[in-house]
Amino acid sequence: AQTVTQSQPEMSVQEAETVTLSCTYDTSESNYYLFWYKQPPSRQMILVIRQEAYKQQNATENRFSVNFQKAAKSFSLKISDSQLGDTAMYFCAFERGNKLVFGAGTILRVKS
Amino acid sequence: SQTIHQWPATLVQPVGSPLSLECTVEGTSNPNLYWYRQAAGRGLQLLFYSVGIGQISSEVPQNLSASRPQDRQFILSSKKLLLSDSGFYLCAWSAKAGKTYNEQFFGPGTRLTVL
Numbered sequence: 001a002q003t004v005t006q007s008q009p010e011m012s013v014q015e016a017e018t019v020t021l022s023c024t025y026d027t028s029e030s031n032y033y034l035f036w037y038k039q040p041p042s043r044q045m046i047l048v049i050r051q052e053a054y055k056q057q058n059a060t061e062n063r064f065s066v067n068f069q070k071a072a073k074s075f076s077l078k079i080s081d082s083q084l085g086d087t088a089m090y091f092c093a094f095e096r097g098n099k100l101v102f103g104a105g106t107i108l109r110v111k112s
Numbered sequence: 113s114q115t116i117h118q119w120p121a122t123l124v125q126p127v128g129s130p131l132s133l134e135c136t137v138e139g140t141s142n143p144n145l146y147w148y149r150q151a152a153g154r155g156l157q158l159l160f161y162s163v164g165i166g167q168i169s170s171e172v173p174q175n176l177s178a179s180r181p182q183d184r185q186f187i188l189s190s191k192k193l194l195l196s197d198s199g200f201y202l203c204a205w206s207a208k209a210g211k212t213y214n215e216q217f218f219g220p221g222t223r224l225t226v227l
Contacts, residue, residue, distance in 0.1 A: 033214070043200060045218035091155060095214045098144050098163065098206070099171075104155040
């Protein structure tokens with residue numbers, strides 16, 4: 001069974017600093033997709049970034065980038081130049097067929 | 113562009129009362145539809161998903177049921193609510209055609225409190 005583990009329940013970072021959120025997953029599949037979603041206090045789920053497992057190049061979206069280590073089954077999210085609006089709960093997700101399996105989430109607080 | 117609606121936004125119900133939460137999607141056809149529950153401060157638990165009208169798959173045995181009477185309408189129901197049904201319910205959709213991955217788009221959610 002596929003599982004997704006986020007080992008950091010809460011993290012904080014100073015504005016303009018860089019922070020990395022960890023995610024590990026377990027699967028026997030060779031081709032799959034991984035996602036990071038953000039849930040701000042409004043509770044609206046927003047897709048942050050997507051990674052295709054067969055691509056070795058790490059995905060990047062503006063200030064957000066991932067460190068994808070397929071052999072280690074690790075998929076961390078790096079947020080550069082953190083902004084107050086980045087304060088949210090972040091979920092790592094693994095695609096399984098038509099469905100996503102989510103981790104428990106990491107609460108990120110950006111401090112001014 | 114595609115949009116997804118959920119209502120009501122907030123609901124307070126007594127134990128033992130029925131429940132009906134509605135989700136509708138606009139701007140797309142034949143989507144995959146999903147119901148999730150999120151307990152306070154926790155992750156998302158997939159409850160049901162549907163690949164078409166009348167086709168419902170249940171992920172977790174529970175007090176809830178789902179129906180898809182129309183292509184872009186997904187309803188979450190219960191005949192008798194339990195205290196443990198309290199939580200934040202999210203509906204999501206994903207496209208089938210032209211996609212190799214399952215990017216899901218979420219509605220604004222319904223906060224359900226069972227007293």
